[in-house]
Amino acid sequence: xxxxxxxxxxxxxxxxxxxxxxxxxxxxxxxxxxxxxxxxxxxxxxxxxxxxxxxxxxxxxxxxxxxxxxxxxxxxxxxxxxxxxxxxxxxxxxxx
Numbered sequence: 001x002x003x004x005x006x007x008x009x010x011x012x013x014x015x016x017x018x019x020x021x022x023x024x025x026x027x028x029x030x031x032x033x034x035x036x037x038x039x040x041x042x043x044x045x046x047x048x049x050x051x052x053x054x055x056x057x058x059x060x061x062x063x064x065x066x067x068x069x070x071x072x073x074x075x076x077x078x079x080x081x082x083x084x085x086x087x088x089x090x091x092x093x094x095x096x
Contacts, residue, residue: 001035001043009050012075022076041069048073055095064093
């Protein structure tokens with residue numbers, strides 16, 4: 001899954017360069033036929049960690065990273081999260 005993590009991370013970086021305010025990464029449905037849920041969860045956590053590190057270094061306080069192990073990784077601006085009425089728990093995931 002390392003290659004998939006790298007590909008998804010490159011998409012994330014392209015999104016950041018284009019100013020995308022909301023996206024989903026590593027959709028479970030796309031991989032559950034080939035990988036176990038444990039493998040997907042490990043990949044999601046690894047990718048989320050890389051994304052958080054990049055956001056911490058480059059856009060602190062501007063984005064939220066939320067991992068839903070049965071669905072995907074959500075990355076969105078704080079403003080977008082508020083417009084989508086995400087839960088208070090999710091709003092606590094602001095990358096500082």
